[in-house]
Structure formats: structure tokens, C-alpha cells
Amino acid sequence: MVTIAVLEDIANDRMRICVSDNGRGIAPEMIARVLDPFTTSRTTRKVGLGIPLLKAAAEMCDGFLSLDSEPGKGTSLTVEFKHNHIDRMPMGDLTGTILQLVISYPEINWVFIYSVNENEFIFDDQLLKKELDGISLTEPVVLSFIRQEIESGYLEIQPAVEF
Amino acid sequence: MPTINSLEDLKRVREEALRKRDMMSASGQKRIIVGMGTCGIAAGARETMKAILEKIEREGLSGISVTQTGCIGLCEMEPIVQVQIGDSEKVTYGKVNSEIASQIVEKHVLGGNVFKEYVINL
Numbered sequence: 001m002v003t004i005a006v007l008e009d010i011a012n013d014r015m016r017i018c019v020s021d022n023g024r025g026i027a028p029e030m031i032a033r034v035l036d037p038f039t040t041s042r043t044t045r046k047v048g049l050g051i052p053l054l055k056a057a058a059e060m061c062d063g064f065l066s067l068d069s070e071p072g073k074g075t076s077l078t079v080e081f082k083h084n085h086i087d088r089m090p091m092g093d094l095t096g097t098i099l100q101l102v103i104s105y106p107e108i109n110w111v112f113i114y115s116v117n118e119n120e121f122i123f124d125d126q127l128l129k130k131e132l133d134g135i136s137l138t139e140p141v142v143l144s145f146i147r148q149e150i151e152s153g154y155l156e157i158q159p160a161v162e163f
Numbered sequence: 164m165p166t167i168n169s170l171e172d173l174k175r176v177r178e179e180a181l182r183k184r185d186m187m188s189a190s191g192q193k194r195i196i197v198g199m200g201t202c203g204i205a206a207g208a209r210e211t212m213k214a215i216l217e218k219i220e221r222e223g224l225s226g227i228s229v230t231q232t233g234c235i236g237l238c239e240m241e242p243i244v245q246v247q248i249g250d251s252e253k254v255t256y257g258k259v260n261s262e263i264a265s266q267i268v269e270k271h272v273l274g275g276n277v278f279k280e281y282v283i284n285l
Contacts, residue, residue, distance in 0.1 A: 042233075049201070050201070093209065093213075096209065096213055097209065099216070100199075100209065100212050100213070100216070100231070103216065103229055103230075104197075104199070104212075104229065104230050104231035105230075105231070127173075128173065131170070131173045131174065131177055132173075132176075132177055132180070133177070135177060135180045135181060136180075136226075136228055138216075138219060138227055138228050138229045139180040139225055139226075140219055140220050140222075140223040140224060140225060141176050141179045141180050141223075142176055142177075142180050143216060143219060143220050144220050145172070145173070145176045147216075147220065
């Protein structure tokens with residue numbers, strides 16, 4: 001199970017993103033090293049920039065990145081930004097990204113939480129998958145349903161864009 | 164806020180999907196794999212993936228599975244899309260933008276003809 005939470009606390013001018021799983025976890029000695037760009041778990045090459053770049057982006061915006069893990073229990077990554085910081089990168093296509101994750105990794109149970117101040121939208125694909133009972137998520141009607149479900153929930157509470 | 168609009172909606176969706184699946188010919192499973200490593204995403208793989216999903220949804224194309232993979236070591240050829248029909252060998256396409264992705268679905272996945280112009284010979 002992977003949970004992605006995007007929490008926009010506009011009242012306090014903070015934006016927090018938490019990604020957590022119930023996977024095998026990361027050993028303490030590895031945790032200390034994953035912020036190093038020259039550490040990676042993959043075998044194709046020796047660099048891994050995802051976490052170091054995310055940390056740099058957060059720290060550039062009065063924020064931080066923290067990583068907690070317990071072997072056998074799971075891992076959770078939290079990154080926080082000052083919401084209106086001029087260097088905070090725009091969100092991009094959040095609903096499209098979530099949809100692609102849900103579709104592409106059907107064996108994972110995805111939970112997407114999006115909140116703006118006190119309003120919250122939760123998408124949990126567990127109920128959906130149980131009901132579908134083995135039908136592919138890329139069947140057009142199912143795909144359409146999931147896309148609309150995520151988009152409508154997101155748009156409903158998305159803050160008005162100010163220019 | 165409820166997660167699912169209604170259980171009834173979902174049941175309807177399920178039945179419709181089942182019906183479509185039954186109608187599907189025995190042509191075997193069609194798989195589309197999109198390279199979504201950092202290199203792929205930087206080259207526009209999200210847009211490519213989006214175009215494929217949109218085409219499936221818009222045209223009601225049943226029986227196609229779409230999955231992701233990481234970097235396969237051909238970063239300069241990203242976005243990379245692979246197509247596998249049934250048990251046949253995987254065909255790898257390179258520099259696949261939204262427009263080409265749509266044509267690959269049209270010609271190869273639906274039509275059964277390899278879209279030679281964009282094939283990478285591995």
C-alpha cells in the first residue's frame with residue numbers, strides 16, 4: 001500500500017507532501033545515505049538524484065525533507081515547502097500523475113489524499129478493485145470512472161488560482 | 164467526503180467492463196509499456212502515457228493493458244514505448260510523443276502492423 005498525501009495549508013502558508021508505504025522498509029545505515037546523490041539501490045548506475053533534488057527544492061523554499069523507516073514496517077517521506085515561496089515549483093498535473101500510478105501498478109493499493117485547509121478528498125482504490133474483481137483498470141469504462149473520480153474530488157477543493 | 168460516488172455507479176461500470184471483455188476477440192492480451200524513468204519523464208513520457216490513456220478512453224478500446232517501466236538504458240531515445248501482442252516479441256519504439264503514441268495504438272495495437280519508422284532495433 002502506498003499513500004500519497006498532498007496537504008495545502010494556505011492559512012499557515014505551508015505545503016506538505018507525504019509519501020508512505022507499508023513495504024519492507026529501509027535499514028538505518030541506508031537511510032543515512034539516501035540523501036547522498038551517489039547512493040542508489042539500483043544496479044544500472046551509481047547515482048540517485050530523486051531524494052537529494054527534492055530535499056534541495058524544499059530547503060530552497062523554507063522547508064525540509066524527512067525520511068523515516070522501520071525495516072519490515074514501511075517507509076515514510078515528508079517534504080514541506082513554504083506555500084507561496086517564489087521558488088516553489090508548481091504542482092504540475094497532479095491528477096494525471098495519480099491516475100497513471102494507479103493504472104500502471106495495479107498490484108499496489110494506492111491511497112491519494114488531497115487537502116486544502118480543512119477540506120479533504122480521499123481516493124482509495126481498494127474498494128474499487130474489490131468491486132471490479134479482477135477486471136483490468138485499463139478497460140475504457142473503468143479508466144474513465146477512475147479519472148473522473150480523481151479529477152472531480154481534486155477540483156472540488158482546489159484553491160482558486162491567483163495571478 | 165465519500166471516496167466513490169456510489170457503489171451503484173461502480174457496479175454499473177463493472178458490468179459494462181465485463182460485457183466488453185466478453186466481446187473481445189481471442190486475439191490475445193495487448194500490452195503497452197511506457198518507459199517512466201527520470202529520463203523518460205524529462206523527455207515527455209507523462210504526456211505520451213496520457214495520450215495513450217486518453218485514446219483508450221475516448222475510443223473505448225477494450226483489452227489493452229498499460230503499464231510503466233523504468234529506465235532501460237536508452238535515455239537518448241526516450242520517451243520509449245513497447246508493444247507486445249499476445250506471446251509475440253516485444254517491439255520497442257523510440258522518441259514517442261503524444262501524436263506518435265496515438266499512431267502506434269492505431270497501427271500496431273489495433274491494426275497489428277509494426278509502425279516501422281519509430282522502431283528501435285535493440
